[in-house]
C-alpha cells in the first residue's frame with residue numbers, strides 16, 4: 001500500500017512511522033528545517049522506550065511523490081485549505097484522503113442527514129476550497145489519540161499517558177474496505193486503529209479532551225497534570241466536559257466520555273496540548289476548529305455553555321494578543 005502523509009509533523013510523523021513498520025510504502029510532504037533533517041537523516045520517532053527510525057521519500061512538492069493508494073492529511077485545521085489545493089498529484093481516480101485533525105472537521109455536516117445536512121462551515125473551508133479539491137467521495141474522517149511533539153527537526157516524541165489510536169470512519173457511515181485496510185496496516189505497525197460507523201461520535205468524544213484541557217493549558221501555561229491539582233480548575237474542566245457533551249447530544253451524537261476517565265487522564269498527563277505548543281512556539285493557533293466552531297454549534301443547537309464561553313473567549317483573546325490568531 002502506497003501511503004503519503006501530507007504535513008508529517010508531530011501526529012503525521014507518529015502515524016508514518018507506524019505505517020512504515022506495518023509494511024506500507026510511505027512518503028511524506030513536509031517543509032522547512034523538518035524536511036531538511038528528514039532528507040539528511042530520516043525521521044526518528046521516540047515512542048516510550050523505543051525509537052523508530054524511518055527513511056521515507058520526503059518532499060515539499062507532492063508531484064515528486066506521485067500517485068498514492070491513500071493520503072493522510074495531518075496539518076492543522078487552518079492549514080487544510082492550502083494543503084488541499086496541493087493534493088492533486090498524489091491522487092489517482094480512487095485515492096481516498098483521510099483528514100486526521102482535532103476539532104470539528106470541515107466535512108462535519110456532509111452526509112449528516114436531517115435538517116442540517118450539507119450545511120457549510122466557512123470558517124473551516126472558506127469558499128469550499130477543500131470540498132472542491134478533494135470531493136466527498138474521497139473523504140474519510142480520522143480522530144487521533146496520541147500526545148505528540150516535534151522536539152527537534154526530524155524527531156518526534158510520543159507521550160505514553162494514553163492508549164494511542166487512530167479512529168477511522170466513512171463520513172456517510174458505510175462500512176468500507178478502504179478504512180479497514182488502513183486500520184490493518186496501522187495495527188500491524190503496533191498502534192491502535194479502529195473503524196467506526198459513527199465517526200461524528202468519535203469527533204465529539206475527542207473534543208471533550210480538547211475542550212477541557214486546551215484553553216486551561218493556554219491560560220495557565222501548564223500541562224494538565226499541574227492544572228488538575230487546583231480544585232477550582234479541575235471543577236471548570238468537569239463543567240467543560242458536561243457542556244461539550246450537551247452540545248454533542250443535542251446534535252444527535254453520543255460523546256460517550258466518562259468524565260472520571262477524562263479527569264484521570266488529565267491528572268497523569270505531562271503532555272503540552274498542541275494548542276499550548278502552538279502558543280509557546282509562536283505558531284498560528286488552531287482556535288476555530290477546536291473552540292470557535294464547537295461554540296457556534298452550541299448556539300445553533302440552543303445549548304447554554306457558560307463555562308466554555310468564558311474559557312474560549314479568554315483563549316481567543318490570548319491567541320490574538322500573541323498575534324497567533326485573527327478574528
Ligand SMILES: NC(=O)C1=CN([C@@H]2O[C@H](COP(=O)(O)OP(=O)(O)OC[C@H]3O[C@@H](n4cnc5c(N)ncnc54)[C@H](OP(=O)(O)O)[C@@H]3O)[C@@H](O)[C@H]2O)C=CC1
Nearest residue numbers: 007009010011030031074075076079101102146147148274
Ligand atoms: N500534537 C498532538 O499531540 C496532537 C495533535 N492532534 C491534532 O493533529 C493535527 C496535527 O497536529 P500536529 O501534528 O501537532 O501539528 P504539527 O504542526 O506538528 O504538524 C503539522 C505539519 O504540517 C506541516 N505543514 C502544514 N502545511 C504544510 C504545507 N502546505 N506543506 C508542507 N507541510 C505543511 C507543518 O509545517 P510548518 O511547521 O512549517 O507549518 C507541520 O510540520 C491537529 O489538528 C492537532 O490538533 C491530535 C492529537 C494530538
Ligand SMILES: CC(C)(CO)C(=O)C(=O)O
Nearest residue numbers: 145146147209273274275
Ligand atoms: C491533548 C491531546 C494530546 C489529546 O490526545 C491533543 O489532542 C492535543 O495535544 O491537541
